[in-house]
Amino acid sequence: MAERFTNWSGSVSFTPRSRETPKNSEQVADIVQKARGKKSRGAVRPVGSGHSSVPLFNTDQSLVSLEKLSGVVSADPIKQRATVLPGTGLRDLGAQLAEYGVAMENLGDVDYQAIAGAISTGTHGSGITLGNLSSTMIGGKLINGLGEEVAFGVDAGDEPTDGAGSDLLRAAQVSLGALGILTSLTLRVEEAHQLHRQNWITHIDWVLENYRELVDTNRSMDFYWYPRSDLAQVRMLNKPGEEPNLTPEGEPYSYLKKDETGPNYQVIPNDRMLHFEEMEYMLSFDDQLAAFREVRERVKTKHRSEVGWRVLVRTIAADHALISNAEAGYRGGVPTMTIALLQNNTLPFKRYFDDIEPIFRSFDGRPHWGKKHTCEGKELAELYPEWETFRKIRRQMDPEGIFLNDYLRELFGEEES
Known part of the structure; x- marks a missing residue:
């Protein structure tokens, strides 16, 4: 047996029979072929940094780490494309892309993840015109469930039109590792650039009053609400010289906490010394923040004394991935608003999360694939117009269920197949 594996937050733990660290796609294919020979479902699960808070990677057989499949293979500043290996950490990827004069369009709040895991779970940053990483x-x-290497998207000659591509590409963009194990990713990138980051502390009322203008005038904007003080931290990220005039300067309780400029991959992520549990739901963008206001009142009424962290609000542009929680069809192309509850992993979180989750659901919210939620497969299927298309492609790519652990089997309704 391999060593016990525990995720980043400490809430998911299991012991695989073996932990594999392939160095190339041929070795990945060999792992899958051996699993097929044992005729055991859910025998192989890929893992990146283990940042997910749900048991996506759990297996009692082969856990496949892609840590040795790391680095930028090539990048073309003219075509604005880069080919990278799946185990490349986001923390390393930015500097490696910068050597070619290119950068990711956006990044998430933290950069602990490997690129394949971040993309496969729909990881995102903030910005109403900026899509998620997927x-x-x-x-x-x-490598699919038959041990075959399959190309998709531009690698298969399929050039996306109007932002969308083939069904296989759209399935692979957010796949939860259920189609196979990624061995190479081709990313759309942009010219390397600097960002000016300003973090303002102000009262939450100022944010609520000015929210729409803040969203519209910043390349990227998000805010944290601090339940115990009713203050907020507003983070604005813009290219130097493109900063908007609107700031809370001069407002009561307001001050500039951080003001820095640097490469986007250094300026966007936050350092997280403390580990945490998180629940995040994706809702239709609403400049009146109705869902947030309801969450705020519930927290102030019932949970203020126990909440150690803040509530985070971000935005994401609509996309075309089949089971992306920012997928355009579900909301008629309306951008997405996300609300995340964070709690120190050493403090109780379940009562708090369970009490707030129905509010998210009442706004037709969809949970982040890699974070805490209680939704079951049948409930989730109703939230995704192309759910059955994804299931069909999943079966084509993995007909024997090599990649289906118990969690994914329930999720996709494959218990009896």
Whole structure:
């Protein structure tokens, strides 16, 4: 047996029979072929940094780490494309892309993840015109459940039109590792650039009053609400010289906490010394923040004394991935608003999360694939117009269920197949 594996937050733990660290796609294919020979479902699960808070990677058989499949293979500043290996950490990827004069369009709040895991779970940053990381994957290769390497997207000659591509590309963009193991990713990138980051502390009322203008005038804007003080931290990220005039300067309780400029991959992520549990739901963008206001009142009424962290609000552009929680069809192309509850992993979180989750659901919210939620497969199927298309492609790519652990089997309703 391999060593026990525990995720980043400490809430998911299991012991695989073996932990594999392939160095190339041929070795990945060999792992899958051996699993097929044992005729055991859910025998192989890929894992990146283990940042997910749900048991996506759990297996009692082969856990496949892609840590040795790391680095930028090539990048073309003219075509604005880069080919990278799946185990590349986001923390390393930015500097490696910068050597070619290119950069990711956006990044998430933290950069602990490996690129394949971040894309496969729909990881995102903030910005109403900026898609999640998955939307930047325009091609790649994966080893399917038959041990075959399959190209998709631009790697298969399929050029996306109007932002969308083939069904296989759209399935692979957010796949939860259920189609196969990614061995190469082709990303849409842009010219390397600097960002000016300003973090303002102000009262939450100022944010609520000015929210729409803040969203519209910043390249990227998000805010944290601090339940115990009713203050907020507003983070604005813009290219130097493109900063808007609107700031809370001069408002009561307001001050500039951080003001820095640097490469986007250094300026966007936050350092997280403390580990945490998180629940995040994706809702239709609403400049009146109705869902947030309801969450705020519930927290102030019932949970203020026990909440150690803040509530985070972000935005994401609509995309075309089949089971992306920012997918355009579900909301008629309306951008997405996300609300995240964070709690120190050493403090109780379940009562708090369970009490707030029905509010998210009442606004037709969809949970982040890699974070805490209680939704079951049948409930989730109703939230995704192309759910059955994804299931069909999943079965084509993995007909024997090599990649289906118990969690994914329930999720996709494959218990009896």
